[in-house]
Amino acid sequence: MTFDPIRHDFERGLKNRREILGDAWVDRSFDRANNFNAEFQELITRFAWKEIWGRPGLDKKTRRAMVLAITMALGRWEEFELHVRAGLQGGAPDTRLTPDELKEILIQTAIYAGVPAANTGFSHAQAILKEIGEEIGYALTPTNPGDTCHPGYGHERVTKSKPALHYSVRAARNNHTQQKQTIVLSHALGCDLTMWDRLATTLSADFNVVTYDHRGHGASDAPAGLYSMADLAEDAARLVEELDCGSVIWIGLSMGGMVGQELAIRRPELISALVIANSTSAYPDNVREVWQQRIATVQAQGIEVIADAVMERYFHEQFRRERPATVATFRRRLITTDAEGYVGCCNAVGTVDTTNRLDQINVPTLVIAGELDQGAPVSMSETITNAVPGAKLVILKDASHLAVAEQPQAFTDAVQAFLAR
Numbered sequence: 001m002t003f004d005p006i007r008h009d010f011e012r013g014l015k016n017r018r019e020i021l022g023d024a025w026v027d028r029s030f031d032r033a034n035n036f037n038a039e040f041q042e043l044i045t046r047f048a049w050k051e052i053w054g055r056p057g058l059d060k061k062t063r064r065a066m067v068l069a070i071t072m073a074l075g076r077w078e079e080f081e082l083h084v085r086a087g088l089q090g091g092a093p094d095t096r097l098t099p100d101e102l103k104e105i106l107i108q109t110a111i112y113a114g115v116p117a118a119n120t121g122f123s124h125a126q127a128i129l130k131e132i133g134e135e136i137g138y139a140l141t142p143t144n145p146g147d148t149c150h151p152g153y154g155h156e157r158v159t160k161s162k163p164a165l166h167y168s169v170r171a172a173r174n175n176h177t178q179q180k181q182t183i184v185l186s187h188a189l190g191c192d193l194t195m196w197d198r199l200a201t202t203l204s205a206d207f208n209v210v211t212y213d214h215r216g217h218g219a220s221d222a223p224a225g226l227y228s229m230a231d232l233a234e235d236a237a238r239l240v241e242e243l244d245c246g247s248v249i250w251i252g253l254s255m256g257g258m259v260g261q262e263l264a265i266r267r268p269e270l271i272s273a274l275v276i277a278n279s280t281s282a283y284p285d286n287v288r289e290v291w292q293q294r295i296a297t298v299q300a301q302g303i304e305v306i307a308d309a310v311m312e313r314y315f316h317e318q319f320r321r322e323r324p325a326t327v328a329t330f331r332r333r334l335i336t337t338d339a340e341g342y343v344g345c346c347n348a349v350g351t352v353d354t355t356n357r358l359d360q361i362n363v364p365t366l367v368i369a370g371e372l373d374q375g376a377p378v379s380m381s382e383t384i385t386n387a388v389p390g391a392k393l394v395i396l397k398d399a400s401h402l403a404v405a406e407q408p409q410a411f412t413d414a415v416q417a418f419l420a421r
């Protein structure tokens with residue numbers, strides 16, 4: 001048999017074309033071929049489908065996203081609809097888009113191609129979703145635009161009760177019908193709710209996710225005076241009660257994990273599962289003394305004088321070298337924290353004392369430690385794990401105190417495995 005390069009290219013192109021557009025569409029267009037258009041069909045199969053779509057440099061979903069954006073920008077609605085259909089249903093699995101991904105492509109394209117193009121794009125896409133939604137498990141449901149929010153940041157709110165706590169609610173994106181559980185993410189000392197942005201956005205695929213600023217932090221009130229862990233746990237209880245969603249899954253890091261312990265002990269009815277990351281249930285006496293010294297230093301000289309030392313505890317040396325912008329963001333957040341609020345929380349942290357009550361926690365509990373954590377060494381997580389009935393410990397490699405920022409994927413994997421247990 002002789003090698004026919006044109007035939008060879010045609011076969012390769014045809015294979016790609018079937019993968020991207022689905023057999024039904026390709027068979028139909030070949031059935032309709034005639035003496036007028038057959039050469040053109042042959043040309044695009046070789047040229048577009050083999051030569052361009054066959055290039056390995058971009059995955060096929062990305063190429064499809066580009067096609068959708070360009071056809072929408074040019075108003076080529078027949079081609080646009082073809083790729084919407086094939087992307088949702090007809091194309092090979094690794095070329096498909098979820099309705100949420102399709103929505104993102106249309107929203108992104110709106111900025112570059114203009115709102116009139118996006119309006120038409122949305123109505124074409126919706127007509128197709130109406131037609132095939134049931135088959136692909138997606139229902140279009142009436143929703144008030146004022147009730148929706150940016151899925152990466154959530155709806156910003158403030159508690160009615162005082163001290164007012166600033167919080168953000170991301171509603172679960174996947175529109176399955178069953179009732180969603182709520183996760184509350186509780187941040188570390190000198191941070192704010194943005195510490196959780198990446199994890200919150202990931203988890204809000206299937207959960208309602210609430211992040212909040214502790215008192216004295218971010219946009220929450222900063223009452224005068226020194227606080228106790230009981231104060232922070234009572235704040236947390238008020239927040240959960242105002243959410244009015246029943247018990248929540250609490251995920252707290254460092255100070256947030258201390259609040260989670262205290263809350264689960266004091267108000268067990270508010271917590272259904274607990275993740276305690278990079279945290280402790282108590283400090284030895286010499287470290288308690290160091291916390292009182294930190295309070296005195298900040299009261300006398302402000303937060304900035306301690307900022308470099310805090311960053312050295314939050315992030316290990318290699319991370320600080322390789323990710324200076326991330327470290328700078330956390331440093332800025334720290335030094336712009338209300339000094340009085342920071343000091344108040346230092347007192348709550350420095351006097352934390354739950355060890356002897358941890359056996360009262362009776363919900364599934366995951367403890368996460370960073371193998372390099374000097375602020376809350378692994379031994380502190382082991383103490384918690386040994387004391388909370390049934391608790392499991394995960395130790396993250398190459399992670400120190402802000403493990404969620406240093407090892408976001410490993411942290412997310414540990415949390416998701418726990419949530420799926």
Ligand SMILES: O=C(O)CC1=CCC(=O)O1
Pocket residue numbers: 187188189190253254255256310313349375401
């Ligand atoms: O600020 C630190 O050094 C470490 C820390 C303790 C409690 C917290 O949230 O961070």
